[in-house]
Amino acid sequence: MTATGIGAPVRRKEDFRFVTGRGRYVDDINRPGQAYAFFVRSPHAHANIRGIDASAALAHPGVLSVLTGDDIAADKVGGLICGWAIFNKDGSPMRAGPHPALAQGKVRYVGDHVAVVIAETLAAARDGAEKVAVDYEVLPAAADIAAARKSGAPQIHEAAPNNAVFDWHLGDKAATDAAFARARHVTKLEIVNNRLAPNPMEPRAAVGEYDFGSDSFTLYTTSQNPHVARLVLSAFIGIAPEHKLRVVAPDVGGGFGSKIFIYAEETVCVWASRKVGRPVKWTCDRTEAFLCDAHGRDHVTHAELAIGDNNRIIGLRVHTDANLGAYLSTFASSVPTYLYAPLLSGQYDIPAIYAQVDAWYTNTAPVDAYRGAGRPEATFVVERLVEVAARELRMDPAEFRRANFVRTFPHQTPVIMAYDAGDYEASLKKAQEMHDVKGFGARKAASAAKGKLRGLGYSAYIEACGIAPSAAVGSLGAGVGLWESAEVRVNPIGTVEILTGSHSHGQGHETTFAQLVSDRLGIPIDNVSIVHGDTDKVQMGMGTYGSRSGAVGMSAIYKALDKIEAKAKKVAAHVLEASETDIEFKDGKFTVKGTDKAADFGTIALNAYIAHKFSGQELEPGLKESAFWDPTNFTFPAGVHICEVEFDPADGVVRIDRWTAVDDFGKVINPLIVEGQVHGGIAQGVGQALYEGAVYDEAGQLVTASYMDYCMPRADNLPSYNVGMTVTPCPSNPLGIKGCGEAGAIAAPPAVINAITDALGHENISMPATPEKVWRAAQGVVPRQAAE
Amino acid sequence: MYEFTHHAATSVADAVGALGEGKFLAGGQTLLPTMKQRLAMPGHLVDLGKVAELRGVEEKGDVLVVKAMTRHVEVATSALVARAVPGLEKLAGMIGDPAVRNRGTIGGSIANNDPTADYPAACLALKATIVTNTRRISADDYFTGLFSTALEDGELITAVEFPKAKLHYAKFPNPASRYAMVGVAIVKGADGVRVAVTGSGGDGVFRWSEAEAKLKADFSAGALEGMKADAAGMMSDIHGSAEYRAHLVGVMARRALSES
Numbered sequence A: 001m002t003a004t005g006i007g008a009p010v011r012r013k014e015d016f017r018f019v020t021g022r023g024r025y026v027d028d029i030n031r032p033g034q035a036y037a038f039f040v041r042s043p044h045a046h047a048n049i050r051g052i053d054a055s056a057a058l059a060h061p062g063v064l065s066v067l068t069g070d071d072i073a074a075d076k077v078g079g080l081i082c083g084w085a086i087f088n089k090d091g092s093p094m095r096a097g098p099h100p101a102l103a104q105g106k107v108r109y110v111g112d113h114v115a116v117v118i119a120e121t122l123a124a125a126r127d128g129a130e131k132v133a134v135d136y137e138v139l140p141a142a143a144d145i146a147a148a149r150k151s152g153a154p155q156i157h158e159a160a161p162n163n164a165v166f167d168w169h170l171g172d173k174a175a176t177d178a179a180f181a182r183a184r185h186v187t188k189l190e191i192v193n194n195r196l197a198p199n200p201m202e203p204r205a206a207v208g209e210y211d212f213g214s215d216s217f218t219l220y221t222t223s224q225n226p227h228v229a230r231l232v233l234s235a236f237i238g239i240a241p242e243h244k245l246r247v248v249a250p251d252v253g254g255g256f257g258s259k260i261f262i263y264a265e266e267t268v269c270v271w272a273s274r275k276v277g278r279p280v281k282w283t284c285d286r287t288e289a290f291l292c293d294a295h296g297r298d299h300v301t302h303a304e305l306a307i308g309d310n311n312r313i314i315g316l317r318v319h320t321d322a323n324l325g326a327y328l329s330t331f332a333s334s335v336p337t338y339l340y341a342p343l344l345s346g347q348y349d350i351p352a353i354y355a356q357v358d359a360w361y362t363n364t365a366p367v368d369a370y371r372g373a374g375r376p377e378a379t380f381v382v383e384r385l386v387e388v389a390a391r392e393l394r395m396d397p398a399e400f401r402r403a404n405f406v407r408t409f410p411h412q413t414p415v416i417m418a419y420d421a422g423d424y425e426a427s428l429k430k431a432q433e434m435h436d437v438k439g440f441g442a443r444k445a446a447s448a449a450k451g452k453l454r455g456l457g458y459s460a461y462i463e464a465c466g467i468a469p470s471a472a473v474g475s476l477g478a479g480v481g482l483w484e485s486a487e488v489r490v491n492p493i494g495t496v497e498i499l500t501g502s503h504s505h506g507q508g509h510e511t512t513f514a515q516l517v518s519d520r521l522g523i524p525i526d527n528v529s530i531v532h533g534d535t536d537k538v539q540m541g542m543g544t545y546g547s548r549s550g551a552v553g554m555s556a557i558y559k560a561l562d563k564i565e566a567k568a569k570k571v572a573a574h575v576l577e578a579s580e581t582d583i584e585f586k587d588g589k590f591t592v593k594g595t596d597k598a599a600d601f602g603t604i605a606l607n608a609y610i611a612h613k614f615s616g617q618e619l620e621p622g623l624k625e626s627a628f629w630d631p632t633n634f635t636f637p638a639g640v641h642i643c644e645v646e647f648d649p650a651d652g653v654v655r656i657d658r659w660t661a662v663d664d665f666g667k668v669i670n671p672l673i674v675e676g677q678v679h680g681g682i683a684q685g686v687g688q689a690l691y692e693g694a695v696y697d698e699a700g701q702l703v704t705a706s707y708m709d710y711c712m713p714r715a716d717n718l719p720s721y722n723v724g725m726t727v728t729p730c731p732s733n734p735l736g737i738k739g740c741g742e743a744g745a746i747a748a749p750p751a752v753i754n755a756i757t758d759a760l761g762h763e764n765i766s767m768p769a770t771p772e773k774v775w776r777a778a779q780g781v782v783p784r785q786a787a788e
Numbered sequence B: 001m002y003e004f005t006h007h008a009a010t011s012v013a014d015a016v017g018a019l020g021e022g023k024f025l026a027g028g029q030t031l032l033p034t035m036k037q038r039l040a041m042p043g044h045l046v047d048l049g050k051v052a053e054l055r056g057v058e059e060k061g062d063v064l065v066v067k068a069m070t071r072h073v074e075v076a077t078s079a080l081v082a083r084a085v086p087g088l089e090k091l092a093g094m095i096g097d098p099a100v101r102n103r104g105t106i107g108g109s110i111a112n113n114d115p116t117a118d119y120p121a122a123c124l125a126l127k128a129t130i131v132t133n134t135r136r137i138s139a140d141d142y143f144t145g146l147f148s149t150a151l152e153d154g155e156l157i158t159a160v161e162f163p164k165a166k167l168h169y170a171k172f173p174n175p176a177s178r179y180a181m182v183g184v185a186i187v188k189g190a191d192g193v194r195v196a197v198t199g200s201g202g203d204g205v206f207r208w209s210e211a212e213a214k215l216k217a218d219f220s221a222g223a224l225e226g227m228k229a230d231a232a233g234m235m236s237d238i239h240g241s242a243e244y245r246a247h248l249v250g251v252m253a254r255r256a257l258s259e260s
């Protein structure tokens, strides 16, 4: 391992720019002649629009234009799309209503986009927006699943009778029912996976610009996948053909999934820039972000686990109701289906699994992927079930897990996934040691002596990352392929630019991708730069989500580097006057087998471009290669997290006393960055378990529309983490990488709740486990020492 | 934010004279966010930031005088405060976060009378006197309900006078906002025992007379064992029901005495 190669804890190259305020985010971009957009948003969860009178707004000084759904329809700009087709049990397609970028006759959630005011200044746009008179006919609202599915519930979309979007299933129902029929014990749980608001540090923003000279658009936007944004805006929404539309996603300050999607505001900015003949900028404020960024989770699940002889799990059955909000966001339909149910086998060898998922429209913000997307929901189901089952069987929860671990690979689960590699026992053992599980009894006794309750909870999670083989996801309904592209441009002096379709918005690609190149070509890391986030520079890409940039994005780079090496060897053969088959390349040096002839990488790069040593007819000059990598399988990061909590039953405030995480991410490129990803993921998972919840009242008003009410985890809520790793290299990509971006958020929630319920001695608590809920649950629970 | 004019006052007289239909601007920690959200729309601001006579902490006989523009950080770190009214410096140190404490002022806090703010509990428990440009108001008469006070239009708080005594204060922060969900201030002073509760009352800060009666006989946490406040009239929201808040009042009162 070199100091900057694979496996080295290189400090992030990009951080100097970020922490010194020199990043360049969308809101930092100002175009000549720029105007400002402010959206008129629905104050009602459900209403018909009888009319919009913009005359007073248009008369306001500085207001340039007020655009509504009628204008966007007149220009034949299409609605926003959902890119994953799900089919009902009877084979019919899901029932999706239209999703116009500006409301057409009806609004369906608080914050829905009614009109946009474009003005010389943001203040004038806001003033104008206040003067747009909208005549609403307020309708009854259905703000949650229970309200939406009731008979006589308000009809949100004509296309979806009873607000039912789809009823989907996966697995073998008959085999699963049979397993339950012969089970010795059945564990049942009712689970609510609470709704979350994503809260990236940088809110969304967009600048749309139309160039009359070239008849082309540019959209600067906070996107995790600018190429997909261009594809959707071009092929589906119809803003402009792809060669007339450039999408730039510069520095982006976090996304957690919420910036994958193609939203109304970005669409409107780019469309309106031609309409008003001026660049149009919109920057979301925090309240708008709470109202309109796609939320995450929001499942209600009935889950059952069947246990047979020898404490072996023989079946798992779930029925999940998923709230998709008022419209189907870009990947909304995939999250509670193919990103969820295929993970229900967890780390366990379960012969029969059946999942039924019903999805519903409600008068709330759209719900889509949020860090983990479906996998946290699945992990919460599985890891709560096994913990509770163990307790019911009076078994140590770790031993119960051990008894059921998958131990041979590859392992085909009954729900699509074929696990390729792993060692779950190794992670559990290491986590138990690092955590000092043995000392728990003494710690619990010490807590009891202070009148406090203490509990320990496990989470042995698995997830599917590196999404995904294009043919596989295509067969499951995805509208796109999920490969990644890379281009390696070697400059004449041997410096390298990597163009990637992945997009970094906190992941540290500028460092890890450069480490791969430095390692492979034997050149200093500072001689490598990473180019991403601009459709004019990078030809095509699928973006960053689902922890795919390492496993898929870097594999594409790896493949392109193979081609670079092959071509460079040809050049080297001419330069070193040897046969190509005798050229060897190692540590940045080309050598001729059996001789002391050598040339460094820079020399060969220069020769590739000056082309003096070979005939241009025989060998093309230059050193630039590209590759697309389509993975052969998902990757399966897995691990064990242990959370230990303590609380005073008098107030119910849960304090996390210690946290141990042992993860198997396959091969690790940069342990520093990986550990950072684990820390951040755990923080978000703890947020879900203890603090966060996006809450609507019955009328569909968002109660948690600011940080005064939406509780984000803070540094003082979190312990110092004990992070360890085990490694089983991933066989499905050349680097052996599995992915680490979501693991913490997936692992953490059940670990926390399992710890709290361990302390309470009963299972009756839901997320977020607020002080009041814990206080209520702890009534009558007396602190005492551990059972043994 | 709507447009407004700004006047940097140089003295109390200048500030009061220049106010007109406007509003005083102190630390801006409440006023500016509400203006940005367009919930407040004053056309004119009189900035108190440069009024020297409104700054500072001093001892005057048996009272501690905290002038209106004294920032929370100054109270939190003042040796004089810690000596004269021990506990008040801790309370100031619990307000918001460092950025808020570096800007927010006692005058702004008391003028705003947020039902979840900390200072009102200290003022009421210590029976402070709110001094304005025209009169002196006892804390007993000053806090009149949610965000409402005895201040007249255009009246300027110049200082708060605290009788010297030890302040016992325990705060249960709202997990999201970190304002007080329940804050209990207890003082045994010249006026006997006073217990003031902030954060939970539906009408803002209030005195808990049942606890005062118990503590008169026995000034200890043990005297309050098993007690909780009356849930009727308590605030109730997603962070805590009236019942939970009423329970926490008892818990925090006991902690105020046992831990501070």
Ligand SMILES: Cc1cc2nc3c(=O)[nH]c(=O)nc-3n(C[C@H](O)[C@H](O)[C@H](O)COP(=O)(O)OP(=O)(O)OC[C@H]3O[C@@H](n4cnc5c(N)ncnc54)[C@H](O)[C@@H]3O)c2cc1C
Pocket (backbone or CB within 6 Å): B023, B024, B025, B026, B027, B028, B029, B030, B031, B032, B048, B068, B069, B072, B094, B095, B096, B097, B100, B103, B104, B105, B106, B107, B108, B109, B111, B112, B116, B117, B118, B119, B155, B156, B157, B158, B177, B178, B179, B180
């Ligand atoms: C993130 C955050 C967290 C916070 N957490 C807490 C907390 O935990 N506990 C807590 O108690 N507070 C908290 N606060 C409130 C803060 O501490 C300030 O006390 C409060 O914002 C008001 O003080 P200010 O000096 O900023 O007043 P401003 O915002 O400037 O003014 C507030 C109001 O008082 C009026 N006013 C100001 N000074 C005078 C005066 N001398 N005479 C008459 N009227 C006057 C103004 O006209 C205005 O109407 C928090 C605030 C924020 C932003």
